[in-house]
Amino acid sequence: MRKFTVREEFLALKPYVPGYSIDEIQQKYGLAQVIKMASNENALGVSPLVREAVIRHAASVFRYPQDGSPRLVAALAALHAVPPERVVTGNGSNEIIDLMLRMLVVPGRNSIVCCAPCFSIYTIQGQIAGAEIRRVPLSEDFSFNFDGMLASVDDDTRLVFVTTPDNPSGYCPPRAAVRAFADRLAAKAPDCLLVVDEAYMDFADNEQEASLLAARDLPDNAAFLRTFSKSWGMAGLRLGYCVLPPELASLFCRARMPFSVNLLAEEAGLAALSDSAFREVILQTTREGRDSLARGLVCMGCAVWPSAANFLLFKPQVPAGACFEFLLKKGIIIRPLDSYGLPEHLRVSIGNPQENAAFLAAMRAAVSGTSRS
Numbered sequence: 001m002r003k004f005t006v007r008e009e010f011l012a013l014k015p016y017v018p019g020y021s022i023d024e025i026q027q028k029y030g031l032a033q034v035i036k037m038a039s040n041e042n043a044l045g046v047s048p049l050v051r052e053a054v055i056r057h058a059a060s061v062f063r064y065p066q067d068g069s070p071r072l073v074a075a076l077a078a079l080h081a082v083p084p085e086r087v088v089t090g091n092g093s094n095e096i097i098d099l100m101l102r103m104l105v106v107p108g109r110n111s112i113v114c115c116a117p118c119f120s121i122y123t124i125q126g127q128i129a130g131a132e133i134r135r136v137p138l139s140e141d142f143s144f145n146f147d148g149m150l151a152s153v154d155d156d157t158r159l160v161f162v163t164t165p166d167n168p169s170g171y172c173p174p175r176a177a178v179r180a181f182a183d184r185l186a187a188k189a190p191d192c193l194l195v196v197d198e199a200y201m202d203f204a205d206n207e208q209e210a211s212l213l214a215a216r217d218l219p220d221n222a223a224f225l226r227t228f229s230k231s232w233g234m235a236g237l238r239l240g241y242c243v244l245p246p247e248l249a250s251l252f253c254r255a256r257m258p259f260s261v262n263l264l265a266e267e268a269g270l271a272a273l274s275d276s277a278f279r280e281v282i283l284q285t286t287r288e289g290r291d292s293l294a295r296g297l298v299c300m301g302c303a304v305w306p307s308a309a310n311f312l313l314f315k316p317q318v319p320a321g322a323c324f325e326f327l328l329k330k331g332i333i334i335r336p337l338d339s340y341g342l343p344e345h346l347r348v349s350i351g352n353p354q355e356n357a358a359f360l361a362a363m364r365a366a367v368s369g370t371s372r373s
Helices: 022-029 048-060 070-080 092-104 120-128 146-151 175-188 246-255 263-274 276-299 320-329 353-372
Strands: 087-090 111-116 132-137 157-163 193-197 222-227 240-243 311-315 346-349
Touching: 022 320, 048 263, 070 087, 070 240, 070 263, 087 092, 087 246, 092 120, 092 157, 092 193, 092 222, 092 240, 092 246, 111 120, 120 132, 132 146, 146 175, 157 175, 175 193, 276 311, 276 353, 320 346, 320 353
Parallel strands: 111 132, 111 157, 157 193, 193 222
Antiparallel strands: 087 240, 222 240, 311 346
């Protein structure tokens, strides 16, 4: 068999670990119905206006979209009251993360800084880009060690990633703390970009108070990531965007693959932005469900961490692995956190009221059943 020479960075990769799909669990356990509460998807689905837009434009998919998604960029710029020259779109925010790393990192020379644990795409794509990965452990309460992150930065550090609210904990630092960190980072490393990943920010009780982007307070060394995969309910269409410093946005648009945002994704994004009423229902339902699940889990003796996102991190009184498997057999998928280095913890996405009730009922049975075994 032919042997190819492959870069060492690829040989050492540990791939992204997705959650189980509904089809997998149906086939494995012979179940007719499965509830998925593992991937932080929108429990109420997608706006009717989005469905209509996808159907209406389906016949046009033989055409290329307009490159750069200018109509969507204009709508997003208006949403956040920023110049369109600062907004870029991508095939999910993952594409934007990947391209920012490849734009700014010189392989073998530069480093990036992120937390441990954190969203694994930062480290996977950072490794592919040839960056040195510097990981700073979270505090015991899952808050950020901003002092430790700053201490890990030097003249060769090109990106620092902060996810707020964070995954998998849901922790959301005060807006002022993120701004102060951006200022300290700019003073220490003027050539370093702070990437603030706000994928879950709109689920916060008060987005304006929690988000620099929502408050329109944009440090000139910071980029702000958002996604249509969560509150907008479009995870399957792969659409994300970023508000960048203008000079980086211009370079990004030159380097991005042509037509990376497909025609249906752009039309769906525009339709989603026009349906503010549906989105408000999503946000309210998610916040109420989050409170309900937290109370229910606490009543079972679970340790539950405060969350500003559409999921909860919790630690059951029984072994997490056994609890996870028990739920799978009952047709409920949540997220084990071994890949985050948290084998004693679990993460559950907020579902609709019926899914939340089914999860809590199964959890009560899991706590009772696994504690007796």
